[in-house]
Amino acid sequence: MTMIDDNLQWVRERIWQACQQARRPAGAVSLLAVSKTFGADAVRQAYAAGQRAFGENYIQEGVDKIAALADLRDPAIEWHCIGPIQSNKTRLVAIHFDWAHSVDRLKIAQRLSEQRPADKPPLSVCLQVNIDGGPNKAGVAPQEAMALARAVGALPGLRLRGIMTIPEPAPDFASACAVHAQARELFDALNAAGLGLDTLSMGMTADLEAAVQSGSTMVRVGSAIFGARAPLRSA
Numbered sequence: 001m002t003m004i005d006d007n008l009q010w011v012r013e014r015i016w017q018a019c020q021q022a023r024r025p026a027g028a029v030s031l032l033a034v035s036k037t038f039g040a041d042a043v044r045q046a047y048a049a050g051q052r053a054f055g056e057n058y059i060q061e062g063v064d065k066i067a068a069l070a071d072l073r074d075p076a077i078e079w080h081c082i083g084p085i086q087s088n089k090t091r092l093v094a095i096h097f098d099w100a101h102s103v104d105r106l107k108i109a110q111r112l113s114e115q116r117p118a119d120k121p122p123l124s125v126c127l128q129v130n131i132d133g134g135p136n137k138a139g140v141a142p143q144e145a146m147a148l149a150r151a152v153g154a155l156p157g158l159r160l161r162g163i164m165t166i167p168e169p170a171p172d173f174a175s176a177c178a179v180h181a182q183a184r185e186l187f188d189a190l191n192a193a194g195l196g197l198d199t200l201s202m203g204m205t206a207d208l209e210a211a212v213q214s215g216s217t218m219v220r221v222g223s224a225i226f227g228a229r230a231p232l233r234s235a
């Protein structure tokens with residue numbers, strides 16, 4: 001058994017325990033393994049341990065990894081773009097990825113829709129919401145999310161699935177839950193408006209339990225699975 005096998009088991013146990021504490025059913029929260037900066041071999045090890053959904057922040061790195069692991073498409077790997085998407089990178093995302101979590105502008109959504117190949121299913125999309133107004137965080141403002149969601153939901157090449165948040169680090173569990181609860185309230189409001197969302201993508205290694213307590217349906221975990229990261233590089 002590899003380190004990645006062991007780490008995945010530990011993270012899955014954390015998710016299960018968090019669901020128990022929140023009185024949510026097992027399986028209510030899916031795990032997105034954030035594989036940015038790690039090579040195809042690490043993803044292959046995680047795949048062998050049963051992981052299927054992988055998140056990439058750097059688009060070109062993700063495209064290269066998708067090509068290197070093309071033999072693992074059955075049963076399918078699911079590739080999620082979770083990093084910023086610039087206009088000159090939308091085609092790569094539209095062609096190669098299954099999900100895009102970081103849509104925060106209608107222009108980007110329109111380009112993804114137009115560039116999604118006709119032989120692929122609609123690209124699953126989450127709107128990135130700057131839920132706590134962090135000055136260094138991307139995302140649409142919460143009060144603007146409804147209008148953006150309606151517009152994105154009408155685009156033919158996309159399937160609007162939900163919202164994604166990356167709040168500023170919280171000092172304690174209660175504070176983290178309070179911020180995540182704001183995202184849950186927005187998610188519920190969007191669904192009350194008839195948008196039919198199924199994905200609340202929030203929570204990472206440090207705040208996984210608080211996110212699950214607050215209603216997250218997908219947590220994004222990287223370092224707890226793959227280890228310490230290499231230095232950051234450009235997309």
